[in-house]
Amino acid sequence: AQSVAQPEDQVNVAEGNPLTVKCTYSVSGNPYLFWYVQYPNRGLQFLLKYITGDNLVKGSYGFEAEFNKSQTSFHLKKPSALVSDSALYFCAVRDGVSGNTPLVFGKGTRLSVIA
Amino acid sequence: NAGVMQNPRHLVRRRGQEARLRCSPMKGHSHVYWYRQLPEEGLKFMVYLQKENIIDESGMPKERFSAEFPKEGPSILRIQQVVRGDSAAYFCASSARQGLGEQYFGPGTRLTVT
Numbered sequence: 001a002q003s004v005a006q007p008e009d010q011v012n013v014a015e016g017n018p019l020t021v022k023c024t025y026s027v028s029g030n031p032y033l034f035w036y037v038q039y040p041n042r043g044l045q046f047l048l049k050y051i052t053g054d055n056l057v058k059g060s061y062g063f064e065a066e067f068n069k070s071q072t073s074f075h076l077k078k079p080s081a082l083v084s085d086s087a088l089y090f091c092a093v094r095d096g097v098s099g100n101t102p103l104v105f106g107k108g109t110r111l112s113v114i115a
Numbered sequence: 116n117a118g119v120m121q122n123p124r125h126l127v128r129r130r131g132q133e134a135r136l137r138c139s140p141m142k143g144h145s146h147v148y149w150y151r152q153l154p155e156e157g158l159k160f161m162v163y164l165q166k167e168n169i170i171d172e173s174g175m176p177k178e179r180f181s182a183e184f185p186k187e188g189p190s191i192l193r194i195q196q197v198v199r200g201d202s203a204a205y206f207c208a209s210s211a212r213q214g215l216g217e218q219y220f221g222p223g224t225r226l227t228v229t
Contacts (some may be wrong), residue, residue, distance in 0.1 A: 034217055043119075043206055043220040044158070090157055102148055102171060103208075103218060105157040 002027045004093050006106035013081045014114050021076040021109045023091030030096035033074040034103065035065055038088040047089075050074060051096070061085070081113045117142065119209050119221035120189075127227045128197050136192040136224045140209030147190045148218060149175075149182060152204040164190060197228045 003026045013019045025031055032051055036044040048059025055067040065076045074091060088110050092103040120139040128134050140147050145166050150158040160174040164184035175182065179197075184190040194201055204225050208218035 036220070041225075043121075043222040044208075046217045046219065049217050102160040102163050102174070103158075104160070105150075107157040 002093050002095055002104040004091050004104055004106035006089075006091055006109045008109050009107075010110045010112065012112045012114060015083055016080050019078050019081045019085070019111065019113070021089050021091075021111060023074045023076065023106060024072050025074060025091070025093040026072065027093055027095050031072075031074075032094050032096045033065075033067060034092040035059065035063070035074075035076050036090045036092065036105075038090065038108070040087075044090065047076070081111075083113045083115050086111055086113045119144075119207055119219050121205075121207050121221035121224050123224060124222060125225050125227070127229060129229055130198055131196050134194040134197050134201070134226055134228075136194075136205050136207075136226070138190040138192070138207030138209075138221060140190070140207075141219055144209035144211050144219070146210045147184050148208045148210075149190075149192050150206045150208065152206060152223070154203075158206060161192075194226075197226075199228045202226055202228045 005024045007022055034049045035047040037047055038044050047063050048057050050057045050067045058064045063078050065074055067074050088108045090108045091106045094101045094103050122137050147164045149161040152158045162175045162182045163171040167186050179195045181193045204223045206223045207221045210218045
């Protein structure tokens with residue numbers, strides 16, 4: 001069975017500092033990994049995905065994530081945080097062996113960027 | 116290209132009433148997924164449908180909940196005889212027929228059962 005762990009409920013970072021939001025996963029086949037962001041009272045917005053290829057994936061709004069197969073991790077990063085990045089971030093995985101299978105989400109990490 | 120649309124955005128029902136949530140996928144998308152989000156929690160998969168077919172309903176409660184995606188019209192998530200525990204945000208997502216792509220989410224329907 002697939003699973004995702006986001007070990008931090010909350011991450012606080014000062015504006016302009018680099019940020020990291022952690023994610024580890026478990027999947028039986030090849031992992032397809034995703035990051036989504038949710039602003040208050042809104043749906044989820046897609047940030048980036050890893051399917052295959054380069055381990056460093058670049059996404060929207062300056063975010064990037066690094067796929068690490070040996071550590072089964074897919075941490076989200078940004079070199080310089082903005083106050084507007086404050087939101088709820090979800091990591092998700094699905095098994096790449098199957099077709100359009102459902103995503104399994106982590107519980108989310110609330111990012112707070114302080115001016 | 117309009118995104119995934121859900122309506123209503125907010126729905127209030129008394130215990131015992133029925134709730135009907137609608138989802139129109141993105142144009143060209145034939146795969147629809149329903150998720151439920153409880154306060155301060157992640158999204159939990161409920162059901163996956165393609166046109167006229169339920170592909171995976173492993174996350175949906177066996178009683179009171181049903182879903183459909185007819186040949187014409189939106190996908191419907193129906194909750195009969197709602198209880199307070201059904202209060203949550205319900206999100207619909209869609210993906211394209213082919214590809215390994217991401218799911219695009221609608222804005223959600225926030226159901227409150229009083």
